[in-house]
Amino acid sequence: MNPVTRRRLDQFKANRRGYHSLWIFMLLFVLSLFAEFIANNKPIVMHHEDRYWFPIFEYYTEAELGGELPIEAQYWEPYVQKLVEDSGGWMLWPLIPYNYKNPDLYLESAAPAPPSYKHWLGTDDGGKDVLARLIYGFRLSVLFGITLTILSALIGVFVGAIQGYFGGMIDLVGQRMVEVWGGLPVLLLLIILASVVEPNVFWLLGILTLFSWIPLVGVVRAEVLRTRNFEYVRAARAAGVSDLYILRRHVMPNAMVATLTFLPFILSGAVTTLTALDFLGFGLPAGSPSLGELLAQGKANLHAPWLGLTGFITLGVMLTLLIFIGEAVRDALDPRRIMAVASAAAT
């Protein structure tokens, strides 16, 4: 590993808050990637009629298990469970035996049900397990945010670099167009669009990408504009370094640092936007696990405070972690800060 990266990494680790935030966030994210094994209304594995069944991966009809219906087995039904038990088999259930879309049909109280040993965070007003929805919702939010961040970084860096490097007329016209584009009311456009098409994840991703790259353009453009007139770029040109090489080795690293420090903040912005849209009811289709929808339910059911509180705390923790990570990344990439740490370590 080259010493620059080494020092940056050390600097990042030295920021305990950001470093631990990253670990917590990664842990939560990786766990949520395996949501199907943590919260599901199918057993992970079961033993029945002397063979193993993997209901999460494969589709078994009830008839195959020895029942009557030619549809997928309803593993949570006492009838199916009795079938398995009678054959001397067993079922290994996930930690939370509910998924995000099927309501618990055997609720003991009216939905939304308060937290109990069955539903650790209670259920929503459709009788669905809040914790299960939370896990799936977290995964969806983060994946959505990461995809949006990557897409907007690609577009933003590209547009910014072109404007900054070529300058002049391209920059002038480009910048005005970006300003006009950035002036469009995104949320309103999305709401109008939601009345025309049924928005799904890809629609939302596409539309938000159209606008989310704008804050990056300014940063990258400014950085490129600044850097391309630096004496060291002039020095590189005098040495005969080609434009592309200068852009890659002298200009872009500066711009990339600015971009990189922006990314966690864009990510948190994307999560917030998605949540806001879901909260307003213009986001993901009904029934999708989403933090915004959970918040909306909390608002509609003030007598069930666990809904609102869960949504609020999850969102708060998630965004806080992202901001802490973002701060640590920003500090780690600042060359002057690296120095302070290195000299402190030397003394």
Add this chain to the structure above:
Amino acid sequence: MSALLEVKNLKMHFPVKEGILLRTGAYNKAVDGVSLTINAGETLGLVGESGCGKSTLGRCIIRLYDPTEGEIVFEEINITRMQGKSLLPIRRHIQMIFQDPMESLNSRHTVGDILEEPFIVQNIGKSEWRKKRVRELLDIVGLPARSVSRYPFEFSGGQRQRIGIARSVALNPKLIICDEPVSALDVSIQSQILNLLIDLQKEFNLSYLFIAHDLAVVKHISDRIAIMYLGKIVESGGSQEIYHHPKHPYTRSLISAIPSPDPHNKSKRQVLTGDVPSPINPPSGCSFHPRCPHVQDQCKHNRPELRTTSSASQIIACHFDV
């Protein structure tokens, strides 16, 4: 012996964009008809006030700019209109030292990266050989070998300029353009850097175009001196001649402005009034006439050409022998 570098009637006019449509309204005549020669192993000092076009001239020679008119001939090859790849072999022989050693070194790269870059660009040597050469270069400019993995901001101004110098001599060039290499440094450091430049010149038979605004600094290092005013050379000659027998009124005022360390030596100072006129709209006739203490009617209408004087090697652009 033919000259290493010959600049003939070089002009660099920058278009001045106006209005929202960015139409070219006028031209900034930063360099307006400069001719000079530099021989192998020689140092030519180029002196002038801020904004007189000396840095522009330097950047034209190293082909950072495309000159408007004139010729730049390096080792009998005309490089004025060369572009891109064909310039690469020439660049190996012409290098540059920049004024501000903080800005001319990329603060995100280590000293090793910075010094290795010229070799990478010119595709010289293998990685290991280059690394070895980088340490040699550091030794040449008097920096410890462990500087390789450090960053430019860990060094003082003088040390940074040494790094800049190491980069410029890396490829064994023939000509180095020194664009005010010491004016950003403390006086005590200035002499160290100047002495380093002189030592390197002897060791590698370098030629320098030494750009500065301080005649005292230039005199110390130059064989010949050219004085520039508003894009033109107004006087040039051997450095002793210029220093002790300046003929152009502008040169005289520059020399009288050099502070003397001897408190008893109260020479009469010729203080120039006013600023350098704008190169976009230069004065008629002799461009120095609005500030010249000896101005005559003729100066306002006729532009003086460079002419020889009583001393054979000294030329001035002035109508009079004042």
